[in-house]
Amino acid sequence: MNTTTQTLAGTPWKQGVKDAIPLLGGYIPVAISFGLISIQSGFSVLETILISTFIYAGASQFLFVAMAASGAPLWLVVIMTLLINARHVVYGPNLSPFLNHDKKWLPLMHGLTDQIFALSHSRLPQLPEQARIGWYTGAAVLAWLSWIAGTALGAIAGDELTQRWPLINDILPFALPALFLVLIIPRCNNRLWSMTIALSAITAVILKMLGYPNVAIPLAALCGALLFYALKDQRIVGGH
Template sequence: MPDTDMPSPSSGWLIGVREAVPLLGGYIPVAVSFGLISTQAGFSTAETLAISTLIYAGASQFLFVGMVASGSPLWLTVALTLLINVRHVVYAPNIAPWLPKSRWWPWLMHGLTDQIFALAHSRLPQLPAAQRVGWFFGAALLAWLSWIAGSLLGAVAGEWLTHRWPLLGEVMPFALPALFLVLIVPRFTSRRWALALGISIVAALLCTLTGLTNIGIPLAAACGALCFYLIRLPERVRPVGGKRR
């Protein structure tokens, strides 16, 4: 595998930036909400920015400021923040086979959010090895900066923004399910995969509707994986030479 030491300008970071643009529709409105809630919980703008820059994990940031504001013990706040983020452990190993050798990867792992993982898992195998560091750099940096900028906006002008354009905050987040749908549809390659993925989607949806958003992702993924292993479905008869899974 080629050693790409530097994310060179020609190595695909622009493609990464371009392909991460749909993420902004989901990131910015949520980050604005976080900025607003954080300042309402008593954190200053600088502190809000520090949390968004360093922790950089949506759901756990809301939990962190919420628990601090309610006076929970700090050890419990930190423990639950980390517990929510434990789902990230399966992300890096899943994309590792497509990461060419580079000293940049350890630093870039700070940007491995749910959304960047979903994007990288689908796109990295399709890119030439020489472009992958640059692609990840561009996509992750745009997402990170948009999260920080959105938090700043929320901390400074969140209340005004949500009153002025309430519909924008409702419409833009649809970019996330639309993007994830596009990323997951090519995986519906057989009835077995379709059923397992469908169960995973429905289970996550039900978890969210019942207020279990954070545990919902690993729980739903585990349900889908379990279904994949336990259920064997007869495949449709395909033309000669068609693949059967």
């Protein structure tokens, strides 16, 4: 990643909010869908909003309402949703070298979703140390509030919204792959990393198309990492 320290034009949290704006294109349509599905599964508006507020993990929320509505044993619901979220265990350690010892980081870890991790992993090394907590707070809180607001919108008026503006669900979510591309492409600065990144991305596409969206991210990342280890000492691909 680019580790050149950048000076900020405004306050750190404003910069965090600005950097997180592209996330909204992916968050809000998915949150609207979740709100709608949760209501259709028999949860109330308040319960739906509380699920998004406190669990705050897209795929596992969908699984939670689907399994709960189907009458699955609750212990199984808890285990399955936590298994889906298990990929999050590598996020905090990856960011820890860039975070200071401020105790405020502890509650802020609630906001460490896939997208906030990807954004932070690229941006935090570029920021001065004293600006990082402000930047992260701005980015993470905007993402969290947009997820809650989108859920509320979906729970209250999701049916009408998706009927009136069906393209909300079709076009805006492209902001997410565009964001991930912009975040990961600077890492492709030599052949070894380019091949690692390409294999991870292609494996993820294949796994998702084969119908394994929940294991696609950890498995594809593992494939990329294995390739990295297999090739890192080969002269032909260069070092890292």
